[in-house]
Amino acid sequence: MSVPIVRSVAQLREIVAAWRREGARIAVVPTMGALHEGHLSLVRAALERADRVIVTLFVNPKQFNSQSDLATYPRTEDEDAAKLAPLGAHLLYAPDGIEMYPEGFATTVAVNGVSEELCGAFRPGHFEGVATVVAKLFLQTGANLAFFGEKDFQQLHLVRRMAHDLDIPIDIVPCPTVREPDGLALSSRNERLSPSERQVAPKLAAILIDAAARVAGGAQINATLDEARSAIAAAGYARVEYLELRAEESLAPMQTLDRPGRLLVAAWLGETRLIDNVEMPSRLESIAHKECAA
Structure with a gap:
């Protein structure tokens, strides 16, 4: 069993049109390949x-x-196709650079606001490329x-805003971060970690989860985040780009835990940049939970 591979927009649209005539509901899972269990989930x-599922593979x-x-980004199309086949994915769309960006291509989609902070502040142009x-x-x-x-919570917000603003009729479905047994969030970039770095890497999630629990329990936010930054550095990370508490719905900075939030982090371990985030209930929800448990 194998998954069909399509490389042109014309052929893709011909297949999708046939599915549409059958009344099929179609889903897409965008990837850059090097598929791991997170992608497969x-x-x-x-x-x-959905009735038909398209997985896209394009190193953008x-x-x-x-x-x-x-x-150096891993390109493993054959292995990726082999992983998709037993799941029952209906199509792998794997265009090359010329198909995606033909000669004369001159359009960029920019999503202001959500793209300018957090990862956007350290990766100029990145989110324009994503959008x-x-x-x-x-x-x-x-x-x-x-x-x-x-796992890339900022990207999720960016994609939602872009689709909404451009009136693209598509529903964006978020899925939980998949982790290794030791807590490390799955990422294609984990393959770049040396054996010693791989031992250190899970400490990022552990520190993040601990900080979230402390803040939800009533600890002072800024002091707790400062302590968490120091703990990440002490664990062996080279530098912390950001560690911030942001609102779940808007990604606005939070100074008090008065609504659901996310604790988001980006840090360098050797030459590898890792990101992660954890969901955190509002202070009121945390108190209510404790009262119900009492």
Whole structure:
């Protein structure tokens, strides 16, 4: 059993049109390949909600800040297709750079506000590249549903805003972060970690979860986050780009835990940049939970 691979927009649209005539509900799972269990969990979720599932594989040059990072990004199409086949994915759409960005291509999609802080402050142009390619994938596939992991929570917000603002008729479905048994969030970039770095890496999630619990329990926010930054550095991370408490719905900064939030972090371990986030209930929800448990 194998998954069909399509490389052109024309062929993709021909197949999708036939599915439409059958009345099929179509989902898309955008990826850059190097598939791991996190990606596969998105595919499984899509198969539960849709009649046909398209997985896209395109290493998007427009979202890389470093040419060396782009050059070394893993390209494992054969292995990816082999992982998708037993799941029952209906199509792998794997265009090349010329198909996605033909000669003369001159359009960029920019989502102001949500793209300018957190990762956006450290990766200029990255989210413009993400928004541009995802908009194209939505329009090329004509999907009803799109599945994204919550690990890149800022990207999830960006994609939702872009689809809403451009009136693209697609529902964005968030899926929980998938983790290794030791807590490390799954990422294609984890493959770059040395054995010693891999031992250190899970401490990021552990510190994040501990800080979230302390804040939810009533600890002072700024002091707790300062302590968490110091703990990340002490664990062996080279530097912390950001560790911030942001509102779940808007990504606005939070100074008090008066609504559901996310604690988000980006930090460098050696030459590898890792991101993570954890959900945190509002202070009122935390108190109510404790009272119910008492």
